Amino acid sequence: xxxxxxxxxxxxxxxxxxxxxxxxxxxxxxxxxxxxxxxxxxxxxxxxxxxxxxxxxxxxxxxxxxxxxxxxxxxxxxxxxxxxxxxxxxxxxxxxxxxxxxxxxxxxxxxxxxxxxxxxxxxxxxxxxxxxxxxxxxxxxxxxxxxxxxxxxxxxxxxxxxxxxxxxxxxxxxxxxxxxxxxxxxxxxxxxxxxxxxxxxxxxxxxxxxxxxxxxxxxxxxxxxxxxxxxxxxxxxxxxxxxxxxxxxxxxxxxxxxxxxxxxxxxxxxxxxxxxxxxxxxxxxxxxxxxxxxxxxxxxxxxxxxxxxxxxxxxxxxxxxxxxxxxxxxxxxxxxxxxxxxxxxxxxxxxxxxxxxxxxxxxxxxxxxxxxxxxxxxxxxxxxxxxxxxxxxxxxxxxxxxxxxxxxxxxxxxxxxxxxxxxxxxxxxxxxxxxxxxxxxxxxxxxxxxxxxxxxxxxxxxxxxxxxxxxxxxxxxxxxxxxxxxxxxxxxxxxxxxxxxxxxxxxx
Numbered sequence: 001x002x003x004x005x006x007x008x009x010x011x012x013x014x015x016x017x018x019x020x021x022x023x024x025x026x027x028x029x030x031x032x033x034x035x036x037x038x039x040x041x042x043x044x045x046x047x048x049x050x051x052x053x054x055x056x057x058x059x060x061x062x063x064x065x066x067x068x069x070x071x072x073x074x075x076x077x078x079x080x081x082x083x084x085x086x087x088x089x090x091x092x093x094x095x096x097x098x099x100x101x102x103x104x105x106x107x108x109x110x111x112x113x114x115x116x117x118x119x120x121x122x123x124x125x126x127x128x129x130x131x132x133x134x135x136x137x138x139x140x141x142x143x144x145x146x147x148x149x150x151x152x153x154x155x156x157x158x159x160x161x162x163x164x165x166x167x168x169x170x171x172x173x174x175x176x177x178x179x180x181x182x183x184x185x186x187x188x189x190x191x192x193x194x195x196x197x198x199x200x201x202x203x204x205x206x207x208x209x210x211x212x213x214x215x216x217x218x219x220x221x222x223x224x225x226x227x228x229x230x231x232x233x234x235x236x237x238x239x240x241x242x243x244x245x246x247x248x249x250x251x252x253x254x255x256x257x258x259x260x261x262x263x264x265x266x267x268x269x270x271x272x273x274x275x276x277x278x279x280x281x282x283x284x285x286x287x288x289x290x291x292x293x294x295x296x297x298x299x300x301x302x303x304x305x306x307x308x309x310x311x312x313x314x315x316x317x318x319x320x321x322x323x324x325x326x327x328x329x330x331x332x333x334x335x336x337x338x339x340x341x342x343x344x345x346x347x348x349x350x351x352x353x354x355x356x357x358x359x360x361x362x363x364x365x366x367x368x369x370x371x372x373x374x375x376x377x378x379x380x381x382x383x384x385x386x387x388x389x390x391x392x393x394x395x396x397x398x399x400x401x402x403x404x405x406x407x408x409x410x411x412x413x414x415x416x417x418x419x420x421x422x423x424x425x426x427x428x429x430x431x432x433x434x435x436x437x438x439x440x441x442x443x444x445x446x447x448x449x450x451x452x453x454x455x456x457x458x459x460x461x462x463x464x465x466x467x468x469x470x471x472x473x474x475x476x477x478x479x480x481x482x483x484x485x486x487x488x489x490x491x492x493x494x495x496x497x498x499x500x501x502x503x504x505x506x507x508x
Contacts, residue, residue: 034124218234371402
């Protein structure tokens with residue numbers, strides 16, 4: 001469920017020294033954000049759930065306007081109001097206390113020694129802890145749901161219900177409830193679900209409904225490929241958060257497996273693999289079960305390579321995935337892929353070669369393949385697959401459309417100049433550093449730039465550089481001395497030589 005902290009928890013922190021003045025009936029209101037405002041009309045900037053901290057500097061002078069100010073905060077759905085005393089007000093105004101009691105909006109006194117920042121930090125730390133606890137619970141719930149899938153759909157529903165502390169039901173394609181836990185949805189909830197499905201059609205995907213009782217209904221399609229087997233409905237007291245959505249998606253995938261075995265088993269398995277990759281890309285440290293799920297992607301030494309395909313647009317992604325999967329099936333390999341916009345990242349065993357990667361792309365329709373840029377990483381330990389994906393993306397950005405997958409290692413020696421962004425930066429640096437030398441050559445008909453490059457590429461070896469230029473080493477020494485004078489630097493310093501070599505190469 002959504003993360004939030006009841007106002008009573010903030011008041012219970014002794015080190016803050018907060019004192020409730022009014023609105024005790026609203027101590028259960030949930031805080032999801034802390035902000036400070038001295039505006040006379042802050043309600044237009046609020047969306048609900050905020051803990052508003054103020055010193056009352058912008059508080060209206062008249063009693064009527066102050067009451068309206070506080071009532072507007074209540075109407076905006078704020079969770080509570082902290083009033084700092086000792087600055088513009090020695091005490092919390094009594095009329096605000098009365099208003100707080102009347103509308104049930106908690107109002108507490110913040111003593112002068114307690115900075116607003118301490119309250120904000122305390123609340124944000126607790127919110128972060130709640131998010132971590134949710135991820136931890138999800139990491140434990142997913143394996144339980146996976147094991148429950150062996151027993152059938154009812155067991156999966158029971159585990160999801162326990163993980164979300166909500167009512168969970170499976171709605172068949174005929175809109176009847178086939179499984180539910182801990183009980184079947186009541187008539188009003190069932191009617192709202194039926195209305196949603198009738199309005200949006202069987203392939204509705206997912207959607208959220210809020211009913212008059214304050215409950216939330218989330219409906220998730222159970223499907224494999226283009227076949228819809230029903231819907232999973234979750235009825236909860238609060239809206240589902242991102243981690244809850246992951247659990248819902250996991251349960252939906254497991255149910256899809258149960259409904260369509262084994263014809264669509266691979267499609268659902270691919271979906272689970274994608275979810276595992278997505279979760280680990282977002283939170284690479286959690287959870288252990290996800291790392292175990294990705295283990296089949298690695299070779300015998302536990303290494304993987306990433307193949308990133310940059311398509312001409314998002315519309316080309318589905319056909320690309322289907323083509324790659326079709327090539328992997330005869331090899332008895334799962335598809336471990338992650339999509340983002342027009343990009344597809346596929347995990348391959350670390351022992352796979354550039355030729356193997358190219359063979360996977362052989363079945364892609366020619367019009368899609370012709371515009372596709374492909375990049376391949378070097379082998380990485382499984383736990384470092386996010387780095388492999390990043391390296392493959394860099395290689396793909398430098399690859400030619402329709403060409404073989406480009407390995408990042410193949411760019412050694414000219415990697416910086418292979419990327420347009422780096423080219424622009426180096427070109428600008430080159431122009432700034434070398435312009436005095438270019439101007440000198442133009443005025444005097446010399447070619448000191450050429451002499452500088454020869455000297456730098458020879459690592460400062462006079463004889464080697466002079467031979468490359470076809471001049472005597474003393475002549476080269478004279479030119480280098482002139483270059484140092486014009487540029488105002490010393491080529492005896494390795495860092496200076498390195499920067500100048502990059503500038504000269506970029507200019508060339």
